[in-house]
Amino acid sequence: MYQDFSREAAPAFAPGRAGRRDWRSRLRPLLREPLTHFLVLGALIFAVSHWLEARSQRYVIHVAPADLTRIENGYVQQYGSAPTPAQLRTMVDNTVREEIYLREALALGLDRNDEIVRRRLAQKYQFLQADMATPRPPSEAELRRWFDAHAAQFAEAPRRSFDQRYFAIDQRGEAAARALATARLAAGAGAPGDEFPGPKVVARLAQDDVERLFGSAELARAVFAARPGQWLGPVRSGFGWHLIRVTDATPGRARGFEEARGDALAAWQDEDRRARNDAAYRALLARYTVRVEQRP
Amino acid sequence: MIRNAKWLLAGAAALPLAYHVVIGFGSKVEAAQEASLTAPVPANLKVNPDRDAYFGDLHLHTTNSFDAYMLMGTKTTPEQAYAFAKGETIDYLGQPVKRSEPLDFLAVTDHSENIGVFNQLDDPDSAFSLSELGKLAKVGGYENFRKIVGLLSGGRLGPENEKVAASTWARNIAAANAAYQPGRFTSFIAYEWTSMPSGQNLHRNVIFRGATAPSPFTAQDSTDPQDLWTWLSKIRGQGYEALAIPHNGNASNGLMYDWTTLKGRPIDEAWAELRAANEPVSEVAQNKGTSETHPVLSANDEFAGYEIFDKLLLGNVPSKPQGSYWRDALGRGLVIQSRIGVNPYKDGAIGSGDLHSGLSVNSAEEYGGIAAANLGGGKARSKDAAASEIGVGSQPANSGLAPQVLSPAALTGVWAESNTREAIFAALRRKETYATSGSHIRLRFFGGWGFTPALQRQSNWVHAAYAKGVPMGGDLPGAAGKAPTFAIEAVKDPKRGNLDRVQVIKLWQVGGKQQERVFDVTWAGSRRIDAKTGKLPAIGNTVDLKTGGYANSIGAARLATVWTDPTFRARDNAVYYVRVLEIPTPRWTTLRAIEYGLPLPRDVPATIQQRAWSSPIWYSPASPPTRG
Numbered sequence: 012m013y014q015d016f017s018r019e020a021a022p023a024f025a026p027g028r029a030g031r032r033d034w035r036s037r038l039r040p041l042l043r044e045p046l047t048h049f050l051v052l053g054a055l056i057f058a059v060s061h062w063l064e065a066r067s068q069r070y071v072i073h074v075a076p077a078d079l080t081r082i083e084n085g086y087v088q089q090y091g092s093a094p095t096p097a098q099l100r101t102m103v104d105n106t107v108r109e110e111i112y113l114r115e116a117l118a119l120g121l122d123r124n125d126e127i128v129r130r131r132l133a134q135k136y137q138f139l140q141a142d143m144a145t146p147r148p149p150s151e152a153e154l155r156r157w158f159d160a161h162a163a164q165f166a167e168a169p170r171r172s173f174d175q176r177y178f179a180i181d182q183r184g185e186a187a188a189r190a191l192a193t194a195r196l197a198a199g200a201g202a203p204g205d206e207f208p209g210p211k212v213v214a215r216l217a218q219d220d221v222e223r224l225f226g227s228a229e230l231a232r233a234v235f236a237a238r239p240g241q242w243l244g245p246v247r248s249g250f251g252w253h254l255i256r257v258t259d260a261t262p263g264r265a266r267g268f269e270e271a272r273g274d275a276l277a278a279w280q281d282e283d284r285r286a287r288n289d290a291a292y293r294a295l296l297a298r299y300t301v302r303v304e305q306r307p
Numbered sequence: 308m309i310r311n312a313k314w315l316l317a318g319a320a321a322l323p324l325a326y327h328v329v330i331g332f333g334s335k336v337e338a339a340q341e342a343s344l345t346a347p348v349p350a351n352l353k354v355n356p357d358r359d360a361y362f363g364d365l366h367l368h369t370t371n372s373f374d375a376y377m378l379m380g381t382k383t384t385p386e387q388a389y390a391f392a393k394g395e396t397i398d399y400l401g402q403p404v405k406r407s408e409p410l411d412f413l414a415v416t417d418h419s420e421n422i423g424v425f426n427q428l429d430d431p432d433s434a435f436s437l438s439e440l441g442k443l444a445k446v447g448g449y450e451n452f453r454k455i456v457g458l459l460s461g462g463r464l465g466p467e468n469e470k471v472a473a474s475t476w477a478r479n480i481a482a483a484n485a486a487y488q489p490g491r492f493t494s495f496i497a498y499e500w501t502s503m504p505s506g507q508n509l510h511r512n513v514i515f516r517g518a519t520a521p522s523p524f525t526a527q528d529s530t531d532p533q534d535l536w537t538w539l540s541k542i543r544g545q546g547y548e549a550l551a552i553p554h555n556g557n558a559s560n561g562l563m564y565d566w567t568t569l570k571g572r573p574i575d576e577a578w579a580e581l582r583a584a585n586e587p588v589s590e591v592a593q594n595k596g597t598s599e600t601h602p603v604l605s606a607n608d609e610f611a612g613y614e615i616f617d618k619l620l621l622g623n624v625p626s627k628p629q630g631s632y633w634r635d636a637l638g639r640g641l642v643i644q645s646r647i648g649v650n651p652y653k654d655g656a657i658g659s660g661d662l663h664s665g666l667s668v669n670s671a672e673e674y675g676g677i678a679a680a681n682l683g684g685g686k687a688r689s690k691d692a693a694a695s696e697i698g699v700g701s702q703p704a705n706s707g708l709a710p711q712v713l714s715p716a717a718l719t720g721v722w723a724e725s726n727t728r729e730a731i732f733a734a735l736r737r738k739e740t741y742a743t744s745g746s747h748i749r750l751r752f753f754g755g756w757g758f759t760p761a762l763q764r765q766s767n768w769v770h771a772a773y774a775k776g777v778p779m780g781g782d783l784p785g786a787a788g789k790a791p792t793f794a795i796e797a798v799k800d801p802k803r804g805n806l807d808r809v810q811v812i813k814l815w816q817v818g819g820k821q822q823e824r825v826f827d828v829t830w831a832g833s834r835r836i837d838a839k840t841g842k843l844p845a846i847g848n849t850v851d852l853k854t855g856g857y858a859n860s861i862g863a864a865r866l867a868t869v870w871t872d873p874t875f876r877a878r879d880n881a882v883y884y885v886r887v888l889e890i891p892t893p894r895w896t897t898l899r900a901i902e903y904g905l906p907l908p909r910d911v912p913a914t915i916q917q918r919a920w921s922s923p924i925w926y927s928p929a930s931p932p933t934r935g
Contacts, residue, residue, distance in 0.1 A: 181805060181831060181863040208798045208865030211766065223408060226801020249801025250864040 069118075072110050074103060082106060149279055158268050158275045165271040165278075171221070171234050172214040172259040176204035178245070178252040192245035192252040200242040200254050209250055215261065225249060345518050348489040348727065357769050358722040358739070360749045361731065363412030364392070364667045365497070365719055366512050366554060366593065366659030371417040371475050372499075373425040374452070375663040383665025385415045385479050389486035389494055391666050404666060407673060411726055413486075414497035415479060415665075416512045419523035422498070423475025424468045435468065453621055473522060484518050489727045496520045500551070502530040504569070506619045507626070508558040511535060512590070512659075516548040516732040531569045533578065536585040550735060552657065554590035556598040556636070558620045561627040563598075564636030564652055566643070574643055579651035588655035588735055591633045591920055592717035592742050594662055595620065595708065599886075599920055601628040604635050608825050609842065610810075610888060613918065614714045614744070621708075637882045637923060638814040638821025644880060645816060655738025655780045655922030656884070658745075660716025667716050669745035671895035674715035693903040697896040698910065711896050711908045718743045720750065720919070722778065738780025741885075743919040746800040752779040752885045754924040758792035758869045768794070779885075780922040790875040791926055795828065796867040797887040797919070804889040805862025807831060807846040807916060811870060815881040828870045831863035831890075848891040850914045855893045855901045862890040877928060884923035888916045 041047055082102050086094040094102065122128045149157070158165070176195060178188040182205060195202060210224050222231040226249025233246045237257045244254035268275070353359075368375040369388050375381040387397045394409030417423075425444060427435040435441045443451045479498070486494040496515040500523070503509065509532055513523065524538040532551070539549055556563035568578055591599045596616025605611040619626050629635065633654060640652030660667045668674050675696050694700035698711030722739045723730040734740055741750050751769060755776020762768050772794050777783060783791050799806050808830035814823050827836060827843040834844050849858040872883070891914040900907050907913050 179864060180859065181865075185860060206865075209801065224801070226803075249803075250799070 069114065072107055074106070078106070079103070147280075147283065149276070149283070154272075154275060154279055155268055157279050158271065161275075161278070162265055165266050165274055167261075167264045167266060168217040169235065169263040170215040170217055170259075170261040171257050172216070173234055173237075174256045174258055175207065175213070176200055176202075176242075176244075176254040177207040177250070178254075179205040179208075180251040188252045189245050189247075192254055196242055196244055196254050200256070204254070205251075207250070209248070215259070230255075345484045345487045346489060352490045352725055352727070354725045356724060357767070357773060358724055358734075360720050360747075361411035361493075361723055361726050362718045362720055362743075362747055363410045363414075363493070363731075364660045364669070364716055365412075365414045365495070365514060365552065365657060366416050366499070366590065366661045367392075367413060367665065367667050367716075368417055368499075368661070368663040369415055369665040370426060371423045371479065372663065373418060373421050373455075375417075375665070376425045381664050385417070385482035385665075386485070388415050388665040388667070389413060389482060389492075393486070393488075393492050399666070406668060407670065409492070410667065412493035412495070412721075412731055413667065414495040414512070414514055415483065416497045416499040416514075417475075417479060418501045419472075419476070419498040419513075419525040420501050420527055421468060422472045422479070422523075424471050426475075427471065476523060480520055487518075487728065490725060493726055493728055493731055495728065495732075498523045500524065500526055500535055502526040502532065502535075503620070504530050504562070506621050506624065507560040507562045508555045508620050509553070509562055509569075510555060511551040511553050511586070513539070513549055513551050514732070514735070516728055517546075519547070520549070521545070521547055532586075533568060533570075533581065536581045539585040540581065548732070550588075550732075551586045552588055552590055552735075553586060554593060554598070554659065554661065555595055555620065556589065556631045556633065557596045557601070557616055558618065558626050559631050560619060561630035563631055564633070564639055565630045566639065574647065574651050576647050576649050579643070579647065579649040582651050583649070583653060586654070587738050588657050588740055588922065589633050589636070590659050590717075590742075591656045592658040592714075592744055594660055594713050594716065596712070596714070597717075597744075598631070598633050599656075600632045600634040603628045604632060605823060605825075608812075608823075610825075610886070610916070610918075613915065614712075616708075616712055618708075634812065634814065634823065635821070637884070638816065638823060641814060641816040641880050641882065642819055642821055645819070650925075653925065655735075655740050656742045656920045657719040657735070657740050658717030658742030658920075659719060662716055669716040669718050671715060671745075671893060671898050674895045675710075675899055690903045690905070693899050694905050697899050697905065698908040699900070699906050709910075711911050715745050715895055718745055718747070720748070722751075738922040739778050741779060741919055741921045744917040746803050746889065746917050746919065748800055748806075748887055748889075748919040749796075749798040750779075750885065750887055750919050750921055751794070751796040752921045752924065753777065753794045754781065754783045754791050754883070754926070755794070756786050756789055756791060758794045760869050762794055762869060763796065763867050777924060779924060781924055783924055783926045785877060785926070785928040788877040790871050790877075791924075793870045793872075793883065793924070794868075795870060795885055796865070797885075798865045799863070799889070804857065804892040804917065805831065805859045805864060806866050807862055807888040807890050808843060809866045809868065810886045810888070811872075811883055812886060813872060813874070813881055813883050815876075815879045817879075824874070825886075826870075826872075829866045829868035831866065832861065846890055848914060850891055850893050850897075852893075852897065852907070852913055853901070855898045857890070857892050859890070880928070881926045882923045883926070885919075885921040887919040889918060891916050 079099070083094060083099060086098065086102065116122065176192070178192045178195075180188045182188075183191065192204070195204070213221075213224070216224070218231050218235050221234055222228050225231065227247065230246045230248045230253065233243065234255055234257060237243050237255060239257040239260045242254050242256045245252040246255060247253075367388055368381070369383050369385050370376050370381045371385065372381075383391075383397075383399065387399075391397045391404065391406060392410045392413040394406050396403050396405040398404075424435065427441070440455060443455055476498070480496050483494045483496045486492065496518070498513055500511045500513055502511070503526070509530070511532060513535075521542055524535055528538075529535065532553075535551055539551060542549065553563055562569065567573055572578075589598065591597060592614070597614045599613070600608065600611050601615060601617060602608075602612045617626050617628060617631075618624055630639070633656065636652040636654060640650040640654075643652070644650040660669070662668070675693075691700065696710050698709050720741045720743060721731050721734040723734045741752075743750075751772075753769075753772040753776045755772065758772070758776065762771060765771055772778075776794070793811065795809055795811075797806055797809050809828050811826045811828050812823065813826065814821060816822060830843055831846065834846070836843050847861050849861060851857070866887070872881075875881075894912060894915045896908050896911055897913045899905070
């Protein structure tokens with residue numbers, strides 16, 4: 012608008028009195044024009060209101076009683092007693108200083124292209140978004156349906172307890188220990204072997220526990236494949252040779268809904284929260300056009 | 308007294324600042340952490356009053372440590388580090404990696420100084436990238452790294468970076484809490500205090516017991532460990548229970564266990580008590596060498612030269628052995644005790660990784676591969692990469708920290724009632740801990756009066772030993788001049804080499820000089836101690852250097868004994884600890900050389916005897932000798 016106006020007025024800028032008089036005479040009708048009054052007044056009102064508003068927000072820092080309480084509480088949490096008036100004043104001064112620096116930084120656009128700020132804002136948004144998805148209680152039917160579909164994940168792993176006869180290779184040698192174990196098996200495995208240096212109690216162990224404690228996947232597999240009550244072997248562990256008799260085989264067991272209700276509820280809520288966070292993200296993503304260009 | 312007052316003033320000034328940094332910027336996140344408590348303790352938590360051995364690593368760096376990020380290019384997050392330690396498969400830059408078996412516990416200990424700050428280099432336009440320091444860091448390389456370390460010790464990087472650090476610390480806390488599964492896997496909130504006056508290593512790991520922690524006290528606050536201990540005592544009063552664990556005494560040039568304080572004053576009762584209250588254990592084995600002892604200090608100990616790294620961590624500068632090793636410290640402690648009545652160096656033993664890849668691995672099979680050899684798990688990308696990792700490549704190492712001299716993670720064994728933060732932290736406090744070079748050796752060590760060999764023939768002898776004596780880490784006050792008896796049992800790691808021997812190392816002092824002696828107390832096979840040398844012959848070596856295989860045809864699966872000190876003198880304070888040696892097995896460098904068809908490096912041994920070190924038991928006469 013201003014540009015148009017100045018272009019129109021351009022010839023009036025010719026040097027000389029006559030030119031200036033000419034310029035004034037031409038301007039006079041324009042100044043009488045109500046539209047001009049309207050525009051100028053509008054601009055003035057806009058400028059003043061903008062200035063007032065800027066003044067009211069940009070350069071006014073209001074520390075409300077609630078802010079004072081917050082600052083004071085922070086101190087009390089740290090020191091267990093209320094701050095002195097001087098200490099409180101210092102803390103308020105610091106808060107004000109930070110606020111002023113923040114506003115000046117924002118005015119200069121320091122928040123843009125700054126990795127720290129970007130990451131922080133993204134984290135905050137993510138946090139708030141996750142916060143919207145606070146746990147909601149599923150209905151009884153809903154939880155039960157979900158549990159039925161996921162029963163496998165709440166099952167108990169199969170477990171074994173077993174007796175063993177141990178034949179130490181560090182005392183007898185590899186071949187002799189194995190031969191003795193084989194002979195003892197043939198004789199019914201009644202006689203005790205050597206003292207076992209590993210765990211004394213092997214009750215109700217899962218397969219990976221057996222593998223860890225005996226240092227042998229092969230032995231763990233043998234234990235879990237064995238028919239209870241029968242001696243078998245020899246099987247080699249990380250220690251030496253063993254005869255094994257499974258005394259108790261607890262099969263993997265599906266837990267009923269009532270028994271696993273607590274775990275199921277926690278898992279359901281976890282999944283529900285994750286699903287809703289994902290859905291919220293997908294809804295956001297749908298508004299965007301993402302283009303990843305291949306490098307030439 | 309004046310020092311304390313100064314400290315309190317400094318603390319009073321620093322706390323509101325720290326408060327503004329944390330609360331001012333990150334209140335939402337902090338609030339979330341308070342609300343999201345750690346997983347509940349399960350009702351069927353396994354509890355054993357006679358305690359079980361749990362194995363873990365209390366020292367690991369992730370991408371949030373400035374050196375891991377800048378020097379080693381590590382991208383692993385704390386969350387990934389915990390998942391990997393639990394035995395889960397994680398994605399490392401597109402490659403799936405998994406441990407051979409889970410750890411029982413882990414503490415991610417990122418450097419507290421500028422934690423997370425260097426990660427801003429990911430954005431080339433970030434203020435940090437454009438700073439002088441950021442430009443140096445971006446160019447990278449070892450020389451620039453050294454310059455940066457110099458600049459960092461000069462001060463802080465400005466308020467903006469402090470906010471980044473506060474927010475990264477909050478994230479490390481959240482990751483530790485999220486990983487905690489009582490009864491199954493224990494994680495600790497932790498960080499590394501990185502004090503290094505003139506390059507002499509005084510680093511400590513700070514381990515918190517609970518689910519919350521204040522902003523770290525960093526080496527930028529003070530490089531004097533005494534100030535760290537004062538801070539730990541102070542926050543204890545505010546409800547934060549934590550302890551400090553010194554590491555790499557070997558690279559401290561004699562400062563770690565010095566005769567004086569860092570300020571050069573003689574150690575007094577108050578200093579000794581402050582240290583004891585905050586620093587119960589020392590890390591004696593890790594990636595950058597062992598800190599048990601050095602051949603120069605223990606000329607009579609033929610097993611003293613194990614995985615030695617006796618230089619400063621930066622530059623090829625020698626580190627003086629005296630005052631740098633734990634065994635020396637145990638002896639010095641008795642000498643100082645004879646002067647001031649308090650033992651300032653009454654340290655138990657733990658072992659850790661200090662790997663900088665976020666991937667803690669503790670076996671020769673798994674170690675070496677990602678980015679550089681000291682980084683941990685994963686496979687080398689190529690023969691050339693493998694060659695430089697084991698020191699046979701064309702590129703010379705850029706410092707004394709040549710990759711081939713480094714080791715896989717050592718482990719901490721703890722005897723605890725259950726796998727929980729409370730139980731494991733309590734074990735660290737009472738020093739019922741031991742270090743291993745990475746094996747799951749189960750080592751029991753009790754001291755008492757009147758233990759006989761019959762004790763260990765009982766099926767549950769440990770129960771009786773607890774009832775009648777003290778476990779490792781304990782005190783044995785004198786009993787009418789009787790000699791104490793020690794019950795020891797070592798059981799091999801079923802996946803590793805058999806055991807060679809069990810030794811007891813004794814320290815005492817005579818006339819202000821510490822003395823040491825190594826006793827072979829039980830061993831595998833039918834060897835006899837040589838009457839001339841007083842030494843037990845070596846067990847032999849089954850390692851095949853062509854295949855990397857070895858045979859457990861030598862050595863024992865279990866070694867146990869009840870031992871009485873033949874040189875016992877009732878009026879002398881004495882310290883006893885146990886060392887267990889495995890039979891020789893291939894060093895990690897040997898396995899990599901075989902795997903890639905490379906020559907064996909010459910500056911490290913092809914086979915080593917992996918081992919375990921117990922925390923000591925301290926004997927003191929019933930009525931203490933008069934103070935000198």
